[in-house]
Amino acid sequence: xxxxxxxxxxxxxxxxxxxxxxxxxxxxxxxxxxxxxxxxxxxxxxxxxxxxxxxxxxxxxxxxxxxxxxxxxxxxxxxxxxxxxxxxxxxxxxxxxxxxxxxxxxxxxxxxxxxxxxxxxxxxxxxxxxxxxxxxxxxxxxxxxxxxxxxxxxxxxxxxxxxxxxxxxxxxxxxxxxxxxxxxxxxxxxxxxxxxxxxxxxxxxxxxxxxxxxxxxxxxxxxxxxxxxxxxxxxxxxxxxxxxxxxxxxxxxxxxxxxxxxxxxxxxxxxxxxxxxxxxxxxxxxxxxxxxxxxxxxxxxxxxxxxxxxxxxxxxxxxxxxxxxxxxxxxxxxxxxxxxxxxxxxxxxxxxxxxxxxxxxxxxxxxxxxxxxxxxxxxxxxxxxxxxxxxxxxxxxxxxxxxx
Amino acid sequence: xxxxxxxxxxxxxxxxxxxxxxxxxxxxxxxxxxxxxxxxxxxxxxxxxxxxxxxxxxxxxxxxxxxxxxxxxxxxxxxxxxxxxxxxxxxxxxxxxxxxxxxxxxxxxxxxxxxxxxxxxxxxxxxxxxxxxxxxxxxxxxxxxxxxxxxxxxxxxxxxxxxxxxxxxxxxxxxxxxxxxxxxxxxxxxxxxxxxxxxxxxxxxxxxxxxxxxxxxxxxxxxxxxxxxxxxxxxxxxxxxxxxxxxxxxxxxxxxxxxxxxxxxxxxxxxxxxxxxxxxxxxxxxxxxxxxxxxxxxxxxxxxxxxxxxx
Numbered sequence: 001x002x003x004x005x006x007x008x009x010x011x012x013x014x015x016x017x018x019x020x021x022x023x024x025x026x027x028x029x030x031x032x033x034x035x036x037x038x039x040x041x042x043x044x045x046x047x048x049x050x051x052x053x054x055x056x057x058x059x060x061x062x063x064x065x066x067x068x069x070x071x072x073x074x075x076x077x078x079x080x081x082x083x084x085x086x087x088x089x090x091x092x093x094x095x096x097x098x099x100x101x102x103x104x105x106x107x108x109x110x111x112x113x114x115x116x117x118x119x120x121x122x123x124x125x126x127x128x129x130x131x132x133x134x135x136x137x138x139x140x141x142x143x144x145x146x147x148x149x150x151x152x153x154x155x156x157x158x159x160x161x162x163x164x165x166x167x168x169x170x171x172x173x174x175x176x177x178x179x180x181x182x183x184x185x186x187x188x189x190x191x192x193x194x195x196x197x198x199x200x201x202x203x204x205x206x207x208x209x210x211x212x213x214x215x216x217x218x219x220x221x222x223x224x225x226x227x228x229x230x231x232x233x234x235x236x237x238x239x240x241x242x243x244x245x246x247x248x249x250x251x252x253x254x255x256x257x258x259x260x261x262x263x264x265x266x267x268x269x270x271x272x273x274x275x276x277x278x279x280x281x282x283x284x285x286x287x288x289x290x291x292x293x294x295x296x297x298x299x300x301x302x303x304x305x306x307x308x309x310x311x312x313x314x315x316x317x318x319x320x321x322x323x324x325x326x327x328x329x330x331x332x333x334x335x336x337x338x339x340x341x342x343x344x345x346x347x348x349x350x351x352x353x354x355x356x357x358x359x360x361x362x363x364x365x366x367x368x369x370x371x372x373x374x375x376x377x378x379x380x381x382x383x384x385x386x387x388x389x390x391x392x393x394x395x396x397x398x399x400x401x402x403x404x
Numbered sequence: 405x406x407x408x409x410x411x412x413x414x415x416x417x418x419x420x421x422x423x424x425x426x427x428x429x430x431x432x433x434x435x436x437x438x439x440x441x442x443x444x445x446x447x448x449x450x451x452x453x454x455x456x457x458x459x460x461x462x463x464x465x466x467x468x469x470x471x472x473x474x475x476x477x478x479x480x481x482x483x484x485x486x487x488x489x490x491x492x493x494x495x496x497x498x499x500x501x502x503x504x505x506x507x508x509x510x511x512x513x514x515x516x517x518x519x520x521x522x523x524x525x526x527x528x529x530x531x532x533x534x535x536x537x538x539x540x541x542x543x544x545x546x547x548x549x550x551x552x553x554x555x556x557x558x559x560x561x562x563x564x565x566x567x568x569x570x571x572x573x574x575x576x577x578x579x580x581x582x583x584x585x586x587x588x589x590x591x592x593x594x595x596x597x598x599x600x601x602x603x604x605x606x607x608x609x610x611x612x613x614x615x616x617x618x619x620x621x622x623x624x625x626x627x628x629x630x631x632x633x634x635x636x637x638x639x640x641x642x643x644x645x646x647x648x649x650x651x652x653x654x655x656x657x658x659x660x661x662x663x664x665x666x667x668x669x670x671x672x673x674x675x676x677x678x679x680x681x682x683x684x685x686x687x688x689x690x691x692x693x694x695x696x697x698x699x700x701x702x703x704x705x706x707x708x709x710x711x712x713x714x715x
Contacts (some may be wrong), residue, residue, distance in 0.1 A: 032706035084682075129621070135682075147594055149682060152513060152674040156595040167413030169593035172498035179562045227589075282596050283679075289591035291501035 012068055014068040014316045059223035061247050064183035066211045067265055069203065069245060076250035078195075081285070083274030084135040084221065087393055089129055089267050091373040118175035118295060120157050130192040136193055137279040146193075164297075166285065174288040176299030186297040194269050198243045198252035201229055208233050208326030218254040220242045220271040236260065237375050238327055249276060259374045266375045323387075323399050330389040330399040361393065365400040418489050444549055448561040452527060453568070461523040462572050468519060469511035469577035476500050476507075478586045495674050496593075503590040505600070508607045509677065511577035512614050514572070516670050517650060520569055520614070521621045525642035527565045528625025531558040532708065534635035539698055543715050553708045559701065566618040574611040592679040614672045617689055620666035621646060627704040630711065634711030663688075667694050678715030 051083030064072075126132070126148070135147040148155040153170035166175035214228035224244040231238050237259055244254035288294050323330045358369035361379065368381035370393050378388035379396040385397050405537055452458055458655040472494075472603050480501050495513040499506040532555070581587070590603045598606075625642040649665050654656050664670050669689035675682040 029706075032701065032710055035706055036703035037701050039695075039702055043695050045698075052592060133682075149678070152671050154593040154595075154678060165595070168597070170495075170498065172502070246629035284593045285597070287591075287597060287598075288500040289499065290586060403445040 005221070036058065041178065044221075059218055059247075061216045061223055061225060062224060064213060066227065069213055069225055070211065070252075072250040073198070073202070073252065078138075078249050078276065079141075080278045081251075081274060081276050082138050082279040083135070083271045085136055085269060086126060086131070087136040087267075087269040088131045088265070090264050091129060091266060091375055106249045115349045117134050117171045118155070118166040118173040120166050120175065122163075134193075137283050138280075139279055139284065142286040145279075156286075158284055158286045160286065163286075165286045165288075167288075167292075172292045174286075174292045174294040176294055181228045193257040194243070194252040194271065196243075197255040197267065197269055198262050201241050201243065201255070201257075206326060207330075215400050216240065216247075217244050217254075219246075220274045222253060222274065224253050233326055233328050235339075235379065235398075236327040236389075236391050257375070263372060263374070271331055298326070316335060322336070323402065324389075328389070329393060329396055330387050331394060332385060332399070334385050359393075361397055363397045363401050365397075370396065401403050409503040410519060444547070444554070444557045445560055448557055449520070449564055452561055452565060457530075458527065461526060462569060465515060465519055465523060465569055465573050466576040468515050469507055469573060469580050471499070472510055472686055473500070473507050473513060473577070473580035473584050482671070495671065496677070499591070499593075500581070500585055500623060502586070502665045504583075504585030504587050505578070505590055505603050505607060507575040507581035507585065508514070508574050509674070510612060511573050511621065512673065513671065514609060514671075515573050516614055516617065517667070518646075520566075521646050521667075522620050522643050523569050524562065524618045525625045526565050526639045528562045529564055529638035529640075529642040530635045532629040532704075533632050533638035534629075536713070537635045552705060555626070555630075556709050559622070559704075562622045562626060566622055567612075567615040570571065570611050570615040570618070574607065574662065575654050578604055578607070592678050593674070594679040598678040610673050610676050612690075613686065616693055617670050617673065619693040620700075623697040623700035623704070624666070627700040627707065630704045630707040633714075652708055664692070666692060668692070 086302070133149040135149065137145045137146075141203075142161050143157045146157045150170065156165075156167045158165040162178050164177045167173075210230045210232055210233060211230045212230075213246070214226040217224050217226050224246050227243040227245055229241040229243070231298070239258045239260040239262070242254075242256045242258075243252050245251070246253050253274065255267065256265045257267040258272075321332045323332055334337050353390075358371045358380075359397050360369050361368055365385075366381055366383060371378045371380070371395065375390055376388060376398055377391060377393055378386060379393075379400055380386050381400060385400070387400050389396065389399075391399075444456050476497065488490045488683065494510050496506045496509040500510055534539065535544060549557070588600055589597055590599055590600070621642070625638070625643060628641045628645070629635075629638040632641075646667075649667050653662055653667055669685050669692060672685035675684075675686050
């Protein structure tokens with residue numbers, strides 16, 4: 001049979017031939033493209049609608065006063081849990097890329113860092129900006145684990161009895177220290193879980209603060225009360241802090257800090273998945289893999305807590321003078337360095353560069369430069385004093401004037 | 405206005421007529437044996453694998469793990485760290501020295517961004533356009549298979565090639581890893597230890613996920629292949645689209661569209677080496693591949709079944 005005839009002889013080819021021969025077959029052809037278009041439409045609708053439909057509304061929970069809720073949170077004693085935490089920090093820092101990391105880790109090491117990429121102090125500062133996924137697991141006060149999930153790699157900090165291990169899978173480096181106290185080691189790190197943040201926030205609760213229960217919400221599939229903390233004072237950059245508290249275990253599940261200036265949350269840390277069952281024992285069992293470079297922490301006693309960054313809330317800046325009280329407290333330190341900016345060992349170029357990021361201000365105290373983020377503002381005066389706090393620029397200047 | 409009305413009426417009439425014709429002719433033609441498609445698939449598979457071009461592609465893919473393995477072995481001979489310990493290079497490369505099984509993951513991470521999808525793009529782009537270019541497409545349609553079935557068989561062949569190519573990389577890496585590096589218990593990237601048996605099972609699972617990650621690019625290639633009669637043009641377009649998508653995925657300003665690019669979650673296969681496994685991105689990857697397969701598969705069907713076959 002000749003090929004030209006064969007097309008007409010069979011199945012689908014025949015249909016096509018029949019259609020091709022008829023006028024108006026273009027419509028039929030075009031109609032077939034409705035299938036991929038429909039698939040795209042269905043997919044788009046699914047992506048757009050499913051989260052909205054899955055949001056089954058706020059759970060119906062018995063009424064509770066803010067006082068009761070705070071007390072229950074304080075009594076909450078969750079010993080075992082495992083879960084995934086999404087943490088987003090947007091301090092409004094200028095995007096300095098690698099330079100920022102260099103400055104932060106440089107500050108952390110005090111200039112004498114060992115450079116191990118598995119050192120927790122150099123790694124957890126990464127949380128100060130951007131979006132991160134963490135995995136947390138805890139089994140009693142002696143065994144905890146925090147893992148920072150990265151693309152194709154993971155950084156784990158494991159506390160098991162007297163050992164604290166840091167493991168960076170990207171570079172296959174291990175950091176090891178033996179903690180004298182239990183649990184204290186982890187507390188020395190910047191806060192990472194919603195509970196850490198909530199503890200910091202509750203420290204600040206006094207007469208300068210209004211605490212209310214703001215309805216209920218569903219977080220990580222669990223019913224939760226929303227505790228709303230608002231500063232009564234003006235002059236602070238903190239707008240509101242919202243904490244979602246699990247209605248069964250009274251553990252904070254989500255922490256959101258919004259600035260007074262509005263916009264996206266500065267810190268948003270919440271569980272996306274949580275379980276209160278005992279994690280597998282192997283989770284906390286760590287042996288350095290073959291070929292890994294192990295850095296031992298030589299002197300645990302000499303270790304100072306890592307300097308806390310912007311997410312530190314109202315106080316906790318040890319070793320500094322604190323002016324004012326509550327939300328508008330301003331920490332001050334006299335660096336004694338003339339010229340205002342941290343030049344000296346870091347080099348004049350850096351000083352000049354930092355100067356270009358700030359705004360010059362002047363007042364009764366003299367002249368200085370204000371560095372602003374969406375939450376923390378800092379004033380460095382020309383005679384070397386540093387004022388910093390979760391306060392507006394005006395409050396800083398007032399504090400500096402008063403401190404003069 | 406009246407003209408438009410007229411043309412609509414005409415079309416409706418024609419459609420009715422066509423449908424009648426189709427029904428009659430379909431009844432007249434005997435139903436093809438369902439097993440026949442398997443025969444077609446087998447012959448397609450043999451034809452594809454026997455091509456020199458395919459063998460060369462598989463050879464290049466098999467050479468990548470050898471290259472990586474030997475390079476890491478030479479660099480760490482004195483007990484040094486890979487890349488100075490700075491964590492550069494493809495995922496998992498630093499762990500190869502503690503377990504050869506990690507070479508499988510490194511090799512897949514190194515080939516997945518480009519080599520593997522390029523090979524798939526070449527085979528998928530060639531599927532229909534190559535036949536059309538060589539003038540053999542109409543002979544294929546002589547067989548009582550129907551166009552949809554031929555297209556489906558072609559796609560199945562491309563998918564089989566995805567799996568074959570991935571397994572070639574994995575098996576080659578496993579052999580090189582076992583030869584050059586220690587083997588045994590391995591440390592997951594979460595720091596926990598798993599036995600060799602579970603490690604091998606996870607390696608197989610990772611190979612399957614990597615093969616499944618190529619489903620989207622295979623469907624895209626097949627669709628491009630139905631658009632042209634030139635095999636070379638189809639291959640070049642597919643590989644070009646692949647490069648474009650990879651570049652777009654790297655530009656931070658375009659982050660809004662990135663979650664919808666077929667390559668965006670490719671490296672999520674590394675999540676299988678976490679303990680416990682982190683499924684979120686893996687499921688997104690597989691869902692995205694299914695979506696691409698559905699969209700471009702049906703687009704290829706729409707194009708191919710309505711196309712004039714002139715060669």
